[in-house]
Amino acid sequence: MKSPNCPAFVLVAICLGANLPGEAFAADRVKIANGVLEAAAQPGSPVRSFKGIPFAQPPVGDLRWREPQPVKNWTGVRNAGQFGPRCMQVTSPGADYWFRGNGMSEDCLYLNVWTPAKSGRERLPVLVYIFGGGFQNGDGSEPRYDGEGMARKGIVAVTVNYRTNIFGFFSHPELTKESPHHASGNYGLLDQVAALQWVQRNIAAFGGDPKRVTIAGESAGSISVNALMASPLSRNLIAGAIGESGAMIATLPPRPLAETEQNGGKFGTSAGAASLAALRAMTAEQIQAAVAKSPGIRFNTALDGYFLPKPLTDIFEAGEQSKVPLLAGSNSEEQSARSVLGASEPTPENFANAVRKLYGDRAGEVLKAYAATTPDEVLDAATDLASARFIAYGTWKWTELQTKTGGKPVYRYFYARPRPRFLATGSQPAAGAPEAAAGRGGGSPAPRGAAHSAEIQYAMGNLSLDKRYAWEDVDYKLSEAMQAYFVNFIKTGNPNGPGLPDWPAYNSATNFQRMRLDVDSRPEAEPHRDRYLALDAVNAKP
Numbered sequence: 001m002k003s004p005n006c007p008a009f010v011l012v013a014i015c016l017g018a019n020l021p022g023e024a025f026a027a028d029r030v031k032i033a034n035g036v037l038e039a040a041a042q043p044g045s046p047v048r049s050f051k052g053i054p055f056a057q058p059p060v061g062d063l064r065w066r067e068p069q070p071v072k073n074w075t076g077v078r079n080a081g082q083f084g085p086r087c088m089q090v091t092s093p094g095a096d097y098w099f100r101g102n103g104m105s106e107d108c109l110y111l112n113v114w115t116p117a118k119s120g121r122e123r124l125p126v127l128v129y130i131f132g133g134g135f136q137n138g139d140g141s142e143p144r145y146d147g148e149g150m151a152r153k154g155i156v157a158v159t160v161n162y163r164t165n166i167f168g169f170f171s172h173p174e175l176t177k178e179s180p181h182h183a184s185g186n187y188g189l190l191d192q193v194a195a196l197q198w199v200q201r202n203i204a205a206f207g208g209d210p211k212r213v214t215i216a217g218e219s220a221g222s223i224s225v226n227a228l229m230a231s232p233l234s235r236n237l238i239a240g241a242i243g244e245s246g247a248m249i250a251t252l253p254p255r256p257l258a259e260t261e262q263n264g265g266k267f268g269t270s271a272g273a274a275s276l277a278a279l280r281a282m283t284a285e286q287i288q289a290a291v292a293k294s295p296g297i298r299f300n301t302a303l304d305g306y307f308l309p310k311p312l313t314d315i316f317e318a319g320e321q322s323k324v325p326l327l328a329g330s331n332s333e334e335q336s337a338r339s340v341l342g343a344s345e346p347t348p349e350n351f352a353n354a355v356r357k358l359y360g361d362r363a364g365e366v367l368k369a370y371a372a373t374t375p376d377e378v379l380d381a382a383t384d385l386a387s388a389r390f391i392a393y394g395t396w397k398w399t400e401l402q403t404k405t406g407g408k409p410v411y412r413y414f415y416a417r418p419r420p421r422f423l424a425t426g427s428q429p430a431a432g433a434p435e436a437a438a439g440r441g442g443g444s445p446a447p448r449g450a451a452h453s454a455e456i457q458y459a460m461g462n463l464s465l466d467k468r469y470a471w472e473d474v475d476y477k478l479s480e481a482m483q484a485y486f487v488n489f490i491k492t493g494n495p496n497g498p499g500l501p502d503w504p505a506y507n508s509a510t511n512f513q514r515m516r517l518d519v520d521s522r523p524e525a526e527p528h529r530d531r532y533l534a535l536d537a538v539n540a541k542p
Helices: 173-178 187-206 220-230 257-270 276-281 284-292 312-317 348-369 375-405 434-438 456-460 473-492 529-539
Strands: 029-032 035-039 048-054 077-080 110-115 124-130 156-160 208-218 240-244 326-331 410-415 513-517 522-525
Touching: 029 187, 035 048, 048 077, 110 187, 124 187, 124 220, 124 473, 156 187, 173 257, 173 276, 187 208, 187 220, 208 220, 208 473, 220 240, 220 312, 240 473, 257 276, 257 284, 312 375, 326 375, 326 473, 326 513, 348 375, 348 529, 375 410, 375 529, 456 473, 473 513
Parallel strands: 035 077, 124 156, 124 208, 208 240, 240 326, 326 410, 410 513
Antiparallel strands: 029 035, 048 110, 110 156, 513 522
């Protein structure tokens, strides 16, 4: 907005908040590589937000299932007051999502920036947050990822959209053939790379430092962070990494390209579109309808030889990943005990039978580590095993490998605060009870810990944006501490700071201590390292 007191002799570019050569002003109007943006109006706030910024061309028509292409310049001033549309997806009833974007579209490659900077000279640390949702759902507009809370702590915060499900992870022999990299699939991950490249080019205009970019995410977002650290396309674009519950090392791991191509070919046949041209001629809605009629086909990551040249474990074992500080952890009840026990009563015998079904002749090793003699012990052991099988083991393995070959400190956490009482959604955007997404349902035992995704609002300082829960004073106290740890890590690569319990680095010298994040946060030695080691041995078998 032009200042009413702008002197006549002052250059118009300054009064408009646009950039002069070599100088960037994070004002109501900011000039980036592609044009001028105008911030969303936020009267009285020290934070300016720029929403719905395109970072690639719309991936439609012939650009469907291609790596993201450079965004075209615009003329005039582009209003940045509205989140862009979310990418094509189908959200199940009861899923833990709600959106603030402008509908849903294939034209969805937009990002959002929150900045407290008054000048482009400030060079503030940057957080790029990647949403979760199993690579099937999600969006950068979700309130739990909102960047204003982080911006108020002196950080330039960015959330990004990326293509999901079939639009983001579709492989096909014809796609591989037309690719200059002889690769197909992983378009959603390539979108994330394009967003990081955009940050490198443009974040200084918002007062951010392109040399101090920390990437973070939860669930599929955390899995993405793990992959971005490993990929030669992105591992040099970041200065730090935060992983909340998930690592591609073990969860949604990439499948061989030949396998994902075959999967894509089967889908094309079932959809009545034998060629790539026929598939691109279908509308997005027709493709989604065809996916719905093919329940046995799921689209996830590929070992494509381009974004991922080899398995992630091999990359980390060889020390070829980003050599940056890592903060990562998981929650105390990532999945319910029912994921292991089924409908059986929690007796030692039923637990042993369930483990034998899962692990066959290796069950003895698992049962030794997950020993349980009472119903209560069985529920604890089954919850731990279910959580590990789902996502906690992979997150642990990631921290172990980064400790071994990463060359920088690793900080591990264990989040244990269950969500408080669930309220009616009221005027909130439509969303079902998140407990449904955590693997609970009718007949499930009472919650025994923090469900999958429960920590996001705490870490980002966004409890007040989520009216679905009866937050208590202790929740706000925990959020203040957890956000402070994250802010310190983003700023310095170390979560420790004044007024916080000491968080030791995770390594053998500290007895593999982790930070237990709860109402009474404290460091503690990994109490069940033997369980992770047992699963590691089982997973390593030929």
